[in-house]
Amino acid sequence: MNSFAANSPLKRFVRYFLYLLGVLLLLIAGLIATYLVSAKSSFSGVVTSATLNQPVQIQFDENDIPHIKAKSQSDAFYALGFLHATERSWQLELSRRLASGRLSEILGERTVSLDRFLRTLGIKYAAEKQYERYPTEIKQLIKAYADGVNAGNQSLGWALPIEYFLTGSQPGHWSPTDSVAWSLMMALDLGDNWQKELFRLELSQYLTTVQVWDVMPPYPGNAPVSNLDFAKLYKELGVYKQSSKSSEKQSQNKQHDPYLLQSTDLQPWISDNQEGLGSNNWVLAGKKTVSGKPLLANDPHLGLSAPSTWYFAHLEAPGLNVIGATLPGIPAVVLGRTTKIAWGFTNTGPDVQDLYLEKIDPNNPNQYIGPDGPLSFLVREEIIQIKDKPPLRFVVKQSQHGPIISDSHARSQKIIDSKRFALALRWTALDTENQTLLGGIMMNRADSMESFKSALRYHYAPMQTVAIADTQGNIALQVAGTTPRRQPGQGLYGVAPALGWERSFDWVSYLPFEQLPSAINPDSGWLASANQQIISNTNPNPLTGDWDLPFRYDRIKSMLEAKDQHDRASMQTMQGDTLSLASVPLMDLFKQAKTNHSLQAAAQSFIQSFDGNMTKDSIGALIFNAWADQLTRTLFSRLGDSFTEEYGRRHFRAALITQASNPNSPWCDVPNTPAVENCQDAANVALDKALADLKERHGNSPSDWQWGQAHQAISEHRPFKGLPILSNFFNVRVPIPGDAFTVNVGRPALNNPTAPYQSNHAASLRAIYDLNDLEQSVFMFPTGQSGWVQSGRYRHLSKAWSDNAFLPLTMNPNQVSREILIKSK
Incomplete structure (x- = not known):
């Protein structure tokens, strides 16, 4: 009886099943082990390249900062691209696809509305036109960087970052125009004007203009920059959709377009134009420091991501010796120092985006009314390939002011009568004259205050307030970028959508560099910016009517003035300040x-x-x-x-x-x-x-x-930030102090129903530069240098960042942890 039971079909099946399960688990374990051994998550050794001119040596110090030593600037930027690809391949791939409107090829329907909106803006289209106008020498450097990215991706072999396997994708080709496009995405990330204009337009449906100003007040102590009764104007023009029951029924019966951009569609990918998304920087002259030489502090506030927005690197080549925060996708050190000068950015927050109401010609929907009569929309067809779905074909229209965004934006269509009106976006960053990457490369070459400020003349978008210090003891604050000239009391001053058919609302000119706010070596011995109102001595008209609140600046000012002399320790204390x-x-x-x-x-x-x-x-x-x-x-x-x-x-x-x-x-x-x-x-x-x-x-x-x-800071991974299990694996979480208004900023996500005080926006890095001995400069950022989730360098800095600790930012490290030698074939 027992013998029969022991050999029953059920028992044999169970034994067979367990055997197969064991074999399967061993195979899976073997595959994982093979992958982990094969993945070049700490790349080292010798690499050969057909597109490199001369050998480049890359040494990583004990804090994982790579030190690139090249014999030409072209090869240095090539090596930077190589590092960005080997350390942050997936981040680069998403950046490329996001800027090009091609996420849906690998992520499916959930990103179609975002792709459609970015195609409508024409980010990649504008980048291609801008790149054509770059000087030949700068084009060659941008191309060298792109070649390095492609070589870096190729060198990874089959064991790519895990995200590629989870999405069934491969690294795509990085072109020079992808770098230009990514600079435009950073400008979009830091731009909020058009969203504010749309909100005022929406509020004007049921509030008076005075009540709208109650909800969106002018800067403290200021009167509204526009005295136009825009709520009355829009109602008289019949801008809004009718709210009658018959029209509501028609709207319900009308087929819903699932691929219109919703407000929540932007949030997983860019900062969604968050109010108060800015930065701090301040710089002290020698009269305010213990050493007698300047100190400069900077902490840019951005959406927290895993891996970090920034990758720290040191580039050394003839005419180039710079260290600091690079932005994967961009061939330059964006924030950092040379051997003679240091700088930091804050977002100026100018009004460089205007919405225009275009009146559609009632006799021809392919035309709109201009100041002198009907004009034809410029049109182009776009095709979005969607994973596991048929492609989406749609037409992008453009007026003389810019792309028609209301055709792809759900909230805009909900507000305006889209049969009679359209919303166009005028935005400086899309100008063909934009050569921001040229400015970045020239900044990296600067060896004096004068040459650095000359480089800033080429910085176009996003407009930044730059704190600068040099080893000669000079300090300066310079706003850099392009913004339209505005006159208070004239028109809407950019606070609400303008009338496209009225010439008086058009931009006439841009402010010249000489009329942008600036200061050098003030008697006070210090300069600071924290996204507060900043007015030029040569142009009294504000750059926007929507400055951020001045609480961070006021706190910085009080701390700077509370001591006669500061040192690096007091600068660090200031960056960690949490008084709101x-x-x-x-x-x-x-x-x-x-x-x-x-x-x-x-x-x-x-x-x-x-x-x-x-x-x-x-x-x-x-x-x-x-x-x-x-x-x-x-x-x-x-x-x-x-x-x-x-x-x-x-x-x-x-x-x-x-x-x-x-x-x-x-x-x-x-x-x-x-x-x-x-x-x-x-x-x-x-x-x-x-x-x-x-x-x-x-x-x-x-x-x-x-x-x-x-109040936990979440550095979110894209696209796995919200997925069960995967989010715990890919996101980086740590408790932090502060709120949206403290110097040590930590902006709560108040619209998050499950975690309203969670912070996704904070200091994306902190740096302090000591001009007495620049080798004593320090830095910190929220995650780690690596973009490989299995790496110990993916999240190891999070607690130190939360505790306001720092690491050395030196060009001459004491130790080398690993090394890469790139040789030409």
Whole structure:
């Protein structure tokens, strides 16, 4: 009986199945082991290349910074491209596809709307036209970089980064115009004007112009830059879709276009034009430093990504010796130093994007009305190949002002009567004269303040405020880039869509370099920028009506002036500062808020002791941010879908402070209730909701709550950031201090329902340059140098970055950890 059972068909099947499973697991383990051994995630050794002129030596120091030593600048940029490909191949591939509108070829339908929008903007199309105008010598350097990228990808062999296997793709060919296109994507990433104009257009449907300014106030202390009643104008022109029941029924019956760009489609790929997405930099002259020579600090704020936006490298060749942060895809050190000069960028935030309402010719939909009569749209056909789906063919139209974005943008179509009007985008970055890469390469060659500022004349977009210091003791601040000349009181000043058929709304000229804001060697001994309003001495008209709030700048200014002399340690302390001046105007409302919530008593001591310092271990910081979030929702959620679409991208803090300063602001009155609530009533309601939300998320004991628990920085991987299991493997997570307004910035993602205080925007790097001895300069960034997820260098810097620690940024390292020699065939 037992013998029969032991040899039963079921038992034999189980044994056979387990045997096959074991063999399969061994095969999988063998494949993984073979892959890990074969993958060149720490590339070293000798490589031969047919496109290299002379041998290049690359030595990696103990902090994994490569030091490229070449006999020509062409070979140096070739080696940089090679490194970008071997260290960040997948990042480059996504950048190439994103800028070209070709993500859907490997990712399928979910990216079609994004591809369509970027094809409509014509990023790659503009890059090709711009590249044609570059000087021959610079073209050769950009091409050498592209050759290096392609050689680097080829050298990886079959064991590519894991992302290629998961998406069933291969590295594509990198062309010189891909580098130009990626520089345009950075300009798009840092541009927010057109989104603000669209929001004002949307609000004008149901608010007066005065109420729109309540929601989007002018810069503190300023009057609105335009006195035009644009809400009345748009309504009189009949710009908006009709909201009658019959038109709603027709809209419902009309076939929905699934490939129109939604607001959420941009977020996984670019920073989605976040308000307050900027940077800090400041520079001190010798009179303000212990050493008697300048100190310069810079921390650009960008969307956090894994791998990092930046890759640090040192390039040395005749006429070139520069170290700092490179941007994979770009042949230059973007932020860094030479042996004689150091620099750092912040986003100036000028208004370089204008939306134009184009009036469609009622007799011919292929034409629109210009100042002198009908004009024909320029058209081109685009074809998007979609993985596992038929291709999408569509027509891109362009007016004299720029591409018609409303044809591919869902929110625009929801707002305007698209049978009568279209929205065109005028944007400086698309100009054929744009030669930003030329400016970057010339900056890397600069050996004096004068030559560096001369290089900045070629920087076109995005406009940046550049802090500069040299070893001679000079300090300077120079705005660089192209922006239209505007006159206050004339037209709309770029705050809302202009009328395309009225010549008075057209751009007339750009500001010359000499009229951009600048300063050199001021009596104060310091200069700083943090995206605040910055006005030129030679042109009193502001570059935009939408500056970021000045809280970070004000805090930097107070810390700089608090000491007579600074050193590198005090600069580091400043970069780690977490006092949020944006909390001060709201503090009385917060501390006087009362509620019947069961946790009010337990939370009260933390509320009363909170001083605005957003440290990781602060309980008061978490309660305050939850309360400010709920108060913002209480005041502005009445805007309906407009608020839902914008909150998160916009923090509404300026509007909140402005309205809360008036105890009886009508915005504090809760709609649809018989009582008339004041702002303290609204603050009470907000605290009740905040405590309820915190209890649900973090438990019943406020003494166990901490800001760092909820406020975690997530460096997100593309495209796996939101996928179960894979996201934990590819994303990099670490608690951080700060908020959207602290010098040590950490902008909460308030529109994230599961983690509203999670931060995806923070300091993408920190650097301090010591002009007394530039070899004592330091840096840090959020992840690691490697783009290979299995590498120990993928995420190893995250905690040090969170703790505001630094690593040396030296051209002469003490140790070499590995080496690559690239030889010509």
